[in-house]
Amino acid sequence: MTEPPFDRRALNRALLARQHLLAPAGSTPTELIDQLVGLQAQAADPPYYGLWSRLPAFRPEQLSELVARRQVVRLGLQRATIHLVTAADCLRLRPLFQPVLDQALSGARGRLLAGLDLDAVTARGRALVEERPRTFQELGVLLAADFPDRDPAALAQVIRARLALVQVPPRGLWRTGGAAAHTTAERWLGRDLDPVADPAAAREELLLRYLAAFGPATIADLQKWSGLTRWTAVVKRLRERLVEFRDEQGRALYDLPEAPRPEPATTAPVRLVAPFDNLLLSHADRTRVLPEAFRSRVMTANGIVLGTILVDGFVAGTWRLDRDQEAATAVLRPFGALSRSARAAAATEAERLLGFAAPEAERRRLRVERAD
Numbered sequence: 376m377t378e379p380p381f382d383r384r385a386l387n388r389a390l391l392a393r394q395h396l397l398a399p400a401g402s403t404p405t406e407l408i409d410q411l412v413g414l415q416a417q418a419a420d421p422p423y424y425g426l427w428s429r430l431p432a433f434r435p436e437q438l439s440e441l442v443a444r445r446q447v448v449r450l451g452l453q454r455a456t457i458h459l460v461t462a463a464d465c466l467r468l469r470p471l472f473q474p475v476l477d478q479a480l481s482g483a484r485g486r487l488l489a490g491l492d493l494d495a496v497t498a499r500g501r502a503l504v505e506e507r508p509r510t511f512q513e514l515g516v517l518l519a520a521d522f523p524d525r526d527p528a529a530l531a532q533v534i535r536a537r538l539a540l541v542q543v544p545p546r547g548l549w550r551t552g553g554a555a556a557h558t559t560a561e562r563w564l565g566r567d568l569d570p571v572a573d574p575a576a577a578r579e580e581l582l583l584r585y586l587a588a589f590g591p592a593t594i595a596d597l598q599k600w601s602g603l604t605r606w607t608a609v610v611k612r613l614r615e616r617l618v619e620f621r622d623e624q625g626r627a628l629y630d631l632p633e634a635p636r637p638e639p640a641t642t643a644p645v646r647l648v649a650p651f652d653n654l655l656l657s658h659a660d661r662t663r664v665l666p667e668a669f670r671s672r673v674m675t676a677n678g679i680v681l682g683t684i685l686v687d688g689f690v691a692g693t694w695r696l697d698r699d700q701e702a703a704t705a706v707l708r709p710f711g712a713l714s715r716s717a718r719a720a721a722a723t724e725a726e727r728l729l730g731f732a733a734p735e736a737e738r739r740r741l742r743v744e745r746a747d
Contacts (some may be wrong), residue, residue: 380621381591381628384639386663387688392635393588394654395429396646396685404430404437405461408447411588412468412581413460415651416449419547422459424649424682427731435549435731442548445564448541454602454656455479457542465560467569469539471577475602476536487529493537496522500534501559508543508556511535539568578609583616583631585657591620591630595659643688645720647728650682655690665690669710684709686717694725696732703733704740718743 391397400407404426408414414422426433441447448465452458455475460468480488496518503509503517514534515527522530534540539560545551561567571577585600586592597606610617610629620628630636648654655665655673665673665683669690673681684692684707692709705725713721722741729739 378620380623382623383663388637388639388641390663391643391688392637397643399431400429409461412584413458415653416457416459417651421649421651423549425652428646428648439548443544449547450541451476462564466566470568470571479536484529484532487526493533496533497537501538504558505562508558510554510556579613582609586631589657590634591628593626593628599659600657645717645724646685647694647724648683648685651680684721702738702740703729703736704742705729706742708744
C-alpha cells in the first residue's frame with residue numbers, strides 16, 4: 376500500500392517536535408545544543424533566545440558560563456556561518472565543513488589572492504592568533520605587513536577559511552558587546568581537531584544527526600542546511616537505516632524510522648522564535664514553517680533574519696525588544712489579524728520573554744503593532 380504524501384502540516388509538526396517547540400525539552404543546554412547540531416550565532420544574543428524558547432527555566436547565565444568555561448564555542452561551520460556548538464562538535468565537525476569554508480575564498484575575493492602562497496599566509500596567521508586573540512581588522516593589518524600589496528581584509532579571510540577560528544569571550548557572553556576576537560580551536564580548547572579517518576562514515580553520522588533535528592528532509596534540504604554537496608551517495612549507503620516518504624510535489628523525503636512524526640492535527644502552541652534560528656534556515660523549501668508570502672518580511676535584504684512569532688506552527692509575525700535606560704518593550708508585529716486566543720498567547724510569551732531578557736528593567740511593556 377502506497378503511503379499518502381507528507382503534507383505541509385505533517386512536515387511542520389515533525390519539525391517542531393524535533394526542535395522542541397511543541398513541548399519543552401527535558402535536557403540541559405549543552406545536550407540541546409548537541410541535539411540541534413548547534414545554534415546559528417552571527418550575533419551573540421540569538422542562541423540565548425533559541426535556548427529560552429525550548430528549555431523551561433533557562434537562564435542567560437547558564438549559557439554564558441558554558442562559553443566562559445570553553446564547553447561551547449562559536450565558529451564558522453554550516454553554510455560557512457557562525458554557529459554555537461559544543462567543544463566536542465567543534466573538534467569533530469570543523470574538518471567536515473572545510474569545503475564550505477574553502478568556497479569563501481572563491482569569486483572576487485579569490486581574485487585578490489591570485490598568486491599568493493596561501494600556506495605561508497596560513498602559517499603566519501596561525502602564529503598571530505595563537506600569540507593572542509585578534510580581530511579580523513587587526514589580523515589583516517598584521518598580515519599585510521608580511522604580504523604587502525595585498526588586501527588586508529582578504530588576507531584575514533584566508534585565515535578564517537583555512538583555520539578553525541573560534542570567537543573568544545567576552546564575545547558571546549550575554550549582553551556583552553565588542554568586536555569579535557579569534558584564536559584557533561586547538562589553542563582555545565587545548566586539543567587538536569579530530570582527524571577524519573573515515574570521511575564516508577563521518578558524512579553518514581552528520582546526515583543522521585540532521586534528520587534527527589530537522590527531518591523528514593530532501594537531499595536539497597541537506598545541502599541547504601550544510602552547504603555541502605554530494606549527499607545522494609550518502610543516502611544510498613544508508614538506505615537500510617532510513618525510511619522514505621514523498622511530499623506533495625512528489626519529492627523524496629528521507630527520515631529515521633523512530634523519529635517523531637506527530638499527527639498533522641497536533642496542537643502547536645504560540646512560540647517566539649529567536650532571530651537567525653535554524654528552524655527557518657535549514658531546508659531548501661522553508662514553507663514547512665515560513666509561508667513564502669512572508670519570507671521577505673522575515674529575511675531582510677541586508678541578511679538579517681528577524682525573530683518570529685509562530686501561530687499554529689507557522690510564522691505569523693515578527694518580534695523585537697526595544698530598550699532604553701529605564702524600560703524594556705516587547706514589540707509584536709503580526710502579519711495579519713490574530714485570533715483572540717492567539718493574541719493572548721503571544722502576549723503571554725512576550726511577557727515571559729521580558730522576564731528572561733530584561734528582569735532588571737524598571738518598566739516592562741508590551742506593544743502590538745498594527746497588522747500589515
